[in-house]
Each structure stands twice: as C-alpha cells, then as structure tokens.
Amino acid sequence: MRYFSVLKQYHYSIQVVTRFILAILGGYVLTAITISALTIVFPLSQVDAVLVSTTISIAIYAIFFIAAFAISSIKKATVLFLVLGGVQITFLSLIKGWL
Numbered sequence: 001m002r003y004f005s006v007l008k009q010y011h012y013s014i015q016v017v018t019r020f021i022l023a024i025l026g027g028y029v030l031t032a033i034t035i036s037a038l039t040i041v042f043p044l045s046q047v048d049a050v051l052v053s054t055t056i057s058i059a060i061y062a063i064f065f066i067a068a069f070a071i072s073s074i075k076k077a078t079v080l081f082l083v084l085g086g087v088q089i090t091f092l093s094l095i096k097g098w099l
Contacts, residue, residue, distance in 0.1 A: 015074060023068035026081040031061045033088040040095050 038053035039046070064081075071077040093099045 018074055019068050019077070022074070022077055022081065023065045026068065026078075026085075027061050027064035030064050030081060030085055030088065031057050033085060033092060034060050037088060037092045037095065040092075 035053045035057045038056065039049045042049040042052060044052065067080070068077050071080065090099070
C-alpha cells in the first residue's frame, strides 16, 4: 500500500521529467531532420540555405518543445513525435535519393 502512495506522490514529477526528455531529445532530432530537409529544398546557394534553415530552426525547436508540454498525454506526444520523425526521414530520403 505504501508503494502506491509513493508512486502517486512522484507521478507528476515523473511526467514532467518525461516531457522534458521528450522535448529536448525529440525536439533536437526533429529539428535536425527538418534543417537537413530545408537546406535541400530552399532554392538558394548552399551557404544561404544553411543560414536560413539554421535561423528557422530556433523557431522549429521552440514549437516542438512547446508541443511536448501542450499535448495532453505523454503517449500522444511520443506517437506524434515518432510519426513526424518518420514522415520527415521519408521525405528527406526521397529528396536525397536514398529510397
């Protein structure tokens, strides 16, 4: 019985830490994939495309970070990040000719 009371006590803290891990790691990976795709898609010179996509990446990372906390369920947020990552990797693979 004591085990469940301790679990309830730390339940909120565990959720917050889990969301931070999802926001930091998931946001980083999704932002990196997005930057890679944007540098290819932008019709600019390679240097300009990298600079523009790096500038945009700050906003993209902030959006992913906010989304990790705005979505009601950790499960939904994780699934959304995995699906977005899969779609972006597929898109990047198609652009680069890996598939």
